[in-house]
Amino acid sequence: MRTRLYPLSELEDIPGTTVFNARRSREAYHLHKFCMSLMDADNRAAFKDHERAYLDKFKMSEEQKRAVQDRDFSKLIDLGGNIYFLVKLSNTDGWSTQRAVSSMTNMTPDEYAAMMRAGGRSPEGLRSKREGK
């Protein structure tokens, strides 16, 4: 038998966390292709000019397209997305990474910024769903 230090299902045990893996990466491939296209100024302009027409050039699911138009980052993570791709979208909007990240919490950008200045979110109680610690 080969050694495994823990069952991989443990990765799903972290509260408020989605671990990006190969399956999710594939699910979001076309979404991510769209995100990376925004690394070009002409593409950013075309996207801003007509979001839906630009999105229709990519083989993304309807749900992914709608979540992009809604700037619903939590939904985009649910649909396979990873933050390093998704910030290409928030950068295009001129958002700070902090604002994009804060939108996935139940806080306003100002409340989130204040939490960070006060030392951030403690891991206490957020390590394991099962053990509640």
Next chain:
Amino acid sequence: MARITAGIATSHVPAIGAAFDTGRAQDADWKPVFEGYEWVKAFEQEEKPDVVILCYNDHASALMLDVVPTFALGMAEEFEPADEGWGKRDVPVVEGHIELAAHMAEQLVIDEFDLTLMNHMDVDHGCTVPLSLMFGKVDKWPCKVIPLAVNVTQFPTPSGARCWALGEAIRYAVETYPEDLNVQIWGTGGMSHQLQGPRAGLINPEFDNAFLDKLVSDTDDLRAITRLEYLREAGTEGIELIMWLIMRAALGTEVEALHRFYHVPASNTAVGHIVLRPKEIAEG
């Protein structure tokens, strides 16, 4: 022969680059961050490294979409700063060191590391923010750079133990390079942070400070930290700390800490920075 004379670890938060580029380094939020790097800027002016082996992660700028390499070594003459959605950073092009990179590519594959070799690659904030922090605003970076991009984004990342073994192999590769070169190795990323989900904003100063302590004195403990433990304790992006282990292992068994800095927060992240000298270099 070539020698690794120092190892430097630092966070590589993109907002640090943005604050640096837009002249906000003296703002109240940013001043304490940049002050933490004054020491190393003076140090680097004295040390004048010829080459920096820069361990960082690509943030879906050149890699991670069509190909997901675990370890990707930069083999090009030049690496352009990437446009991450807001235009390219106004920083110099990063110049590679082909001869040493080619020697490392040979030695590391012979040592069983199945590297991906990058003949063309743009470099993002993961690579250029550390350069700005160590060298300040310059027209040309004062040394050559060999970028080593590590997958810390898509699970499973390499383990900490694997990163450690790579660092040991890098040490051997550098020491068997015949030309006299003053080489540094940098480990970047970290410390604790999480950029997604309701748990975003996680910071764990106890974990981070223990990591900094053990980087000097108790590296066996660090090698044993599992991916799961990084995720639980330091956040999904805190696992970037495995890149610090490549740096640390390349310095040999014993090191001396020359400088250490820790600050919360920069944007979403706990900033950590340490400068280490291999014992045998420190003792001459």
